[in-house]
Amino acid sequence: MSNSLAESGAPGPAAPGRNPRPSDDRGPFHGPAALWLALMAGPLSFGIAGPALVLDDAARDLGVSTGAATSTVTAFGWGIAVGTPLLAGLLDRRGARAALTACGLLVLLGAGLVAGISVLPVLVLGTALMGLGTAGLTATAMSLAGSPRAMGLVTASLAVVGSTAPLAGSLVNDVLSWQATLALPVLSAVAVPFAAARCAPGAPAAREPFDPLGAVLLTALVTALVFVPHQPLPAGVCSVLAAALLVARVRARPRGFVPAVLVRNPGFLLSAGLAFCLAVVNFGMMYAIPERLEDHTSWSASEIGVAMVWPLLLGGTLSWFVVAVSARTGRRVVVTALTGLAVLGVVLAVAGTSAAVLLTAQALTSIAAASGQGAFAVHATSAVPDDQRPPAIGMFNLSYLLGAAFGPALVSLLAL
Known part of the structure; x- marks a missing residue:
């Protein structure tokens, strides 16, 4: 059954060369197979909401303030914000299997650091790596979703996991440790081999050469925006400057990173x-x-x-x-x-x-x-x-x- 834009009631037919609304039988991830995409995306929410009830315990064990322990959550947030466009670019240029492999390795490396070394700078690095990896896995899952139902399942998994993450994190802390709670996003890596096996091998068609300056400017803009709520004046000035430079870059290279x-x-x-x-x-x-x-x-x-x-x-x-x-x-x-x-x-x-x-x-x-x-x-x-x-x-x-x-x-x- 087709679910094109015209059939969905959207105004006008899909323009030539544009992506019609995905149909229910499009691609390898429809029906039960879409559950792998949901499993791959949902654990990202553990990194955002899971530590909410365990930061006091983490701060006490680390010998730091709760505010300092919160830097692990900030690092995860930075990782998902920066990783979303960067690793979506990897998906665009190298294909789904390469993106899944790279992102899965980032998640595993970050979880290993978090679970194995209880030193604050290492924890910050580990959570940032998990943020980068889970952001890429989520972007890949949404890109592979073959129908509106599959897309809905992916985004619903993020919301459902997020709603239960604080309680789940607290239970894991009681049974295991607060480090295990911080490492919960590693569950997304479970689905990576199964999702990769369903993806066609090979990279996409040849594209424009990589635009490193565009990637750097977008990363700078995202980083500044993430810190606006915490440092409004300096981060705001940096955001405006980075945005202006990025606009100029987009005009100079319209088929670049952005x-x-x-x-x-x-x-x-x-x-x-x-x-x-x-x-x-x-x-x-x-x-x-x-x-x-x-x-x-x-x-x-x-x-x-x-x-x-x-x-x-x-x-x-x-x-x-x-x-x-x-x-x-x-x-x-x-x-x-x-x-x-x-x-x-x-x-x-x-x-x-x-x-x-x-x-x-x-x-x-x-x-x-x-x-x-x-x-x-x-x-x-x-x-x-x-x-x-x-x-x-x-x-x-x-x-x-x-x-x-x-x-x-x-x-x-x-x-x-």
Whole structure:
């Protein structure tokens, strides 16, 4: 059965040379095989949310402050932000097997350092390597997804794992150690051999020579943006400078590391921008709702943590169905519905005081963000030429991840 843009209700047929909406029988990863992609992508969320309840233990054992121990999480965040476009570029130029191999090795190396050496600088290096590797595995999984259902399964796995990661990390800490908790993203490497075996051998068709300057400038821009919430003035100045240099590089080399076809494509920019906004709202709410619950209930911190699991888990689970349904509806309907859910969630969070209303607000924004990551990824790759799918996935995921970084920072500034 075909699920083309025209059949999905999107305005107009797919343009010649552009990627139609993936059909359910496209590629080797549809049906049960898509579970390997979900297993490969989902553990990335362990690196983001898994350490939330174990950092105090890590700080005590290391003899450092909790803030210093948090640098491991910051390093992981930097790794996934930088690794998303860089390793998507490897996928684009060397093919899926090469990308899977390189990313799998990065994850294994990082996990080995984290699990084996309890020294803070080594832990920071190890978590950064795991961030790089899992970012590449997630971008590869999304690029290999052969249908909207498969794409929805991949993005739902990220949301579902993220919703349970703090509790899972705490349990692993109790049974094993906090180092094992930090190393949980290594689970993504389990799926690598099985996914690689289903990929066609060989590299893609010949492409433009590698653009090292473009890669360096994008890395500098992403690094500066990641630190904007922590050091607004210096990081902001560096971000503006890096962005200006990157724009000049894109103009000078339109088929370089950041293809001009992406930054000049309204459909791609709209999809990436919407994903960014929904991520800002959702991840901001993940910090705002616990504060609201603390203010308006008598729950303890652990009770709030347990209560937060169900709205996030519900959002991640329902997103699979939403992304699958979005393949048969128009873009305008999807954009309106998901934006509406996010706005309603924010209104409920601001106006509500009961636990039920506040948790419902979190559920709505979770559904919107998790569904938007999958649905808009399909739209983003449909809007660009087929040979630009890997860099499009990389830049799209980068937008979503930057939203995850900015959401909590905005909440702290607004003091919701």
